[in-house]
Amino acid sequence: xxxxxxxxxxxxxxxxxxxxxxxxxxxxxxxxxxxxxxxxxxxxxxxxxxxxxxxxxxxxxxxxxxxxxxxxxxxxxxxxxxxxxxxxxxxxxxxxxxxxxxxxxxxxxxxxxxxxxxxxxxxxxxxxxxxxxxxxxxxxxxxxxxxxxxxxxxxxxxxxxxxxxxxxxxxxxxxxxxxxxxxxxxxxxxxxxxxxxxxxxxxxxxxxxxxxxxxx
Numbered sequence: 001x002x003x004x005x006x007x008x009x010x011x012x013x014x015x016x017x018x019x020x021x022x023x024x025x026x027x028x029x030x031x032x033x034x035x036x037x038x039x040x041x042x043x044x045x046x047x048x049x050x051x052x053x054x055x056x057x058x059x060x061x062x063x064x065x066x067x068x069x070x071x072x073x074x075x076x077x078x079x080x081x082x083x084x085x086x087x088x089x090x091x092x093x094x095x096x097x098x099x100x101x102x103x104x105x106x107x108x109x110x111x112x113x114x115x116x117x118x119x120x121x122x123x124x125x126x127x128x129x130x131x132x133x134x135x136x137x138x139x140x141x142x143x144x145x146x147x148x149x150x151x152x153x154x155x156x157x158x159x160x161x162x163x164x165x166x167x168x169x170x171x172x173x174x175x176x177x178x179x180x181x182x183x184x185x186x187x188x189x190x191x192x193x194x195x196x197x198x199x200x201x202x203x204x205x206x207x208x209x210x211x212x213x214x215x216x
Contacts, residue, residue: 020108037082040069090104091104098214116212
């Protein structure tokens with residue numbers, strides 16, 4: 001009888017989360033530890049998504065964080081996406097992919113990260129975190145087959161990647177139930193141009209300034 005325990009994707013991202021939050025202040029670590037972190041299929045073309053106030057724990061609701069199998073490219077990307085989403089938990093629903101979120105990424109040990117399409121490399125992790133992650137056993141229970149078919153999900157599809165749905169269901173509207181958020185979300189580019197879009201994802205660039213719109 002083979003009693004060897006296989007490393008699952010769920011175990012891998014949970015270990016990365018423990019390593020990334022280990023050096024946080026106690027209150028910030030508790031905030032990250034409280035969220036529900038899962039490995040699931042996820043929205044097509046998305047590596048990760050954070051749903052705020054969508055998991056009930058006793059008398060409180062906490063973020064539900066999903067690392068998406070069909071956006072999977074490598075173990076390095078899975079680790080990066082896990083920390084990317086934990087930074088949303090740390091920064092709060094109203095931070096979007098702005099300065100507070102980027103600062104949270106830094107505190108978690110992830111540098112030079114973008115809202116979408118980040119080419120995750122080992123050099124992006126703080127040295128001590130990079131070494132710790134390198135010692136984590138890789139998932140060995142299998143691999144997802146992309147929703148796009150074939151090996152696309154394993155090879156990556158950067159051209160169609162969308163920003164994660166930072167803050168899904170948190171803006172207080174009632175059009176999709178209490179706390180579900182307004183149908184129109186505010187997006188802003190680097191030069192301050194604002195648009196409202198009825199979507200949690202908006203993969204667009206403002207041509208005059210050349211920057212991507214980010215959800216505010």
